[in-house]
Amino acid sequence: MKFPPKILNRKTKSKTNKGGITQSNINDNLEITKLDSSINSEEEISTITPQIQAFNLQKAAAEGLMSLLHERGKGYLALCSYHCKEAKNILSHLPSHHYNTGWVLCQIGRSYFELSEYMQAERIFSEVRRIENYRVKGMEIYSTTLWHLQKDVTLSFLSKDLTDMDKNSPEAWCAAGNCFSLQQEHDIALKFFQTAIQVDPNYAYACTLLGREFVLTEELDKVLACFRNAIRVNPRHCNAW
Known part of the structure; x- marks a missing residue:
């Protein structure tokens, strides 16, 4: 009874006004908190x-690379299975900046070679020589293509260029052997094919070329030995069979 309600309300109001928590202070604090959280979220978004974007770019690049390798591998598998037309069709649909490379063109040239389309094979291999004149892999097929076409001048130039570049590659000595075989110098050709086998004993194609050269000299026992050796090295080597 000594403290009427009005006095109590006044004292409470005065005390709270001196530094207590009011509804307006709460609202201000909430607005500041919302502003701080929005600023922090914007900073996090700008950082993330x-x-x-970098992750998406890397993912897209990886998917493109795997797709490219898948197509190249599918074409190479078809060629190794001697499905030459299928291999040629698959590799021909690669993007131009991947198609016009030495490896892809060599596989297409080999496809034409296995189909006995030697004119087309020569055209493809000459393009390989133009864009990658340092390439040695696959040039043994090119040399045999020139042997079939009886182009002795081009074959002579090719064999000299390859042996000058790398004397430790069997492909270079196979090209040199084909060059002398075309000129009917069978003894020299045999020595070069044997050199190719000495450089790489597991190179089945050199064994096959050596056996073919023994056919020309009519040494049939040595022919059988060479072809059997090629099959021992690579049971899937069609030419030896």
Whole structure:
């Protein structure tokens, strides 16, 4: 009874006004908190967005690379299975900047070679020589193509260029052997094919070329030995069979 309600309300109001928590202070604090959280979220988004973009770019690049390798591998598998037309068709649909490379063109040239389309094979291999004149792999097929076409001048130039570049490659000595075989110098050709086998004993194609050269000299026992050796090295080597 000594403290009427009005006095109590006044004292409470005065005390709270001196530094207590009011509804307006709460609202202000909530607005500040919302502003701080929005600023922090914007900073986090601005930091995360470049990382997401970089991740998406890396993912797209990896998927493109795997797709490219898948197509190249599918074409090479078809060629190794002697499905030459299928291999040629698959590799021909690669993007131009991948198609016009030495490896792809060599596989297409080999496809034409296995189909006995030697004119087309020569055209493809000459393009390989133009864009990658340092390439040795696959040039043994090119040399045999020139042997079939009886182009002795081009074959002579090719064999000299390859042996000058790398004397430790069997492909270079196979080209040299084909060059002398075309000129009917069978003894020299035999020595070069034997040199190719000495450089790489597991190179089945050199064994096959050596056996073919023994056919020309009519040494049939040595022919059988060479072809059997080629099959022992590579049971899937069609030419030896």
